[in-house]
Amino acid sequence: MDIFGNTHPKKMPEHFFFGALAVHHQTAVRANVEKQNYSVCPRHWYVDADFNCQRCGRDFTWTAEEQKAWFEDYSFWVDSQPRHCITCRGQIRRLVDLRKEYDATVAAARDRGTLDQKSRIVAIVSELQQAFGKLPEKVTETMGLFQRQVARMAEPGATPNRHPPCPFPSAAEVQPSDSLRTPSSGGCG
Ligand SMILES: [Zn+2]
Numbered sequence: 001m002d003i004f005g006n007t008h009p010k011k012m013p014e015h016f017f018f019g020a021l022a023v024h025h026q027t028a029v030r031a032n033v034e035k036q037n038y039s040v041c042p043r044h045w046y047v048d049a050d051f052n053c054q055r056c057g058r059d060f061t062w063t064a065e066e067q068k069a070w071f072e073d074y075s076f077w078v079d080s081q082p083r084h085c086i087t088c089r090g091q092i093r094r095l096v097d098l099r100k101e102y103d104a105t106v107a108a109a110r111d112r113g114t115l116d117q118k119s120r121i122v123a124i125v126s127e128l129q130q131a132f133g134k135l136p137e138k139v140t141e142t143m144g145l146f147q148r149q150v151a152r153m154a155e156p157g158a159t160p161n162r163h164p165p166c167p168f169p170s171a172a173e174v175q176p177s178d179s180l181r182t183p184s185s186g187g188c189g
Contacts, residue, residue, distance in 0.1 A: 009045040017049045018081065021059060024048040029064050036071045038078035043071060053085040055092070060085035095131050098124050106142060115153050118146040 005012030009028035017023050025047055033042035046064035053060055062082050070076040084092065102124050109117040125143040129135055 004041045004044065006044045009047050012043070012045060012047075013041060015079065016043055016081075017047070019051065021050040021052060024050075027064050029068070031068065032072055035075075036078050037075045041078070043067070043078055046071075051082060053088055054083045055088040056085060058085055091131070095128065098128055102128070102139075109146065110142070113146075115150060118150050118153075122146050122150060 002008070002011050009025045027048040028045040029047075031043050031046055033044060036042045046067035048064050049062050050059055051062055052058070060082075070080065071078060082089065102121065105117065106121055109121050113121075122143055125135065125139055129140070
């Protein structure tokens with residue numbers, strides 16, 4: 001008697017590969033259900049399955065090998081499924097980390113921040129902006145403020161340039177001219 005597909009991968013409950021474009025049963029490897037995190041229905045097999053990434057729209061294969069790692073090494077809940085390809089998963093993790101770093105350091109950077117801290121915040125916000133397009137106004141305002149402060153602090157000697165080059169030519173560059181000489185206007189007779 002089969003219980004939840006223990007005798008054959010094709011008999012596994014469908015919800016384990018919900019939304020899959022294809023399930024490649026010939027790739028099935030038997031799972032060690034003792035190591036899985038489940039309440040009623042374990043996954044008896046790991047099977048290569050194709051999905052469509054909800055972020056980049058590309059198709060990807062969630063491999064049997066990955067599934068083994070998810071459910072036996074990382075103790076993911078047994079019903080878990082990937083919604084994103086491996087590249088997008090990496091990018092999403094990075095963005096989450098950046099957002100955490102921003103939240104953890106922005107206040108300190110604002111109060112008594114060093115040039116490095118402020119530059120780091122500017123870099124974080126630029127990357128988040130590239131990924132998400134529009135960010136909350138407060139975040140972009142803070143970035144603008146730090147950008148100006150960094151630009152000012154980065155100037156040599158950190159003093160404003162009070163003597164911009166004079167746009168007018170110096171006296172030496174002006175050709176002496178006699179055009180101003182007034183012609184004598186006749187004698188007095
Ligand atoms: Zn993707």
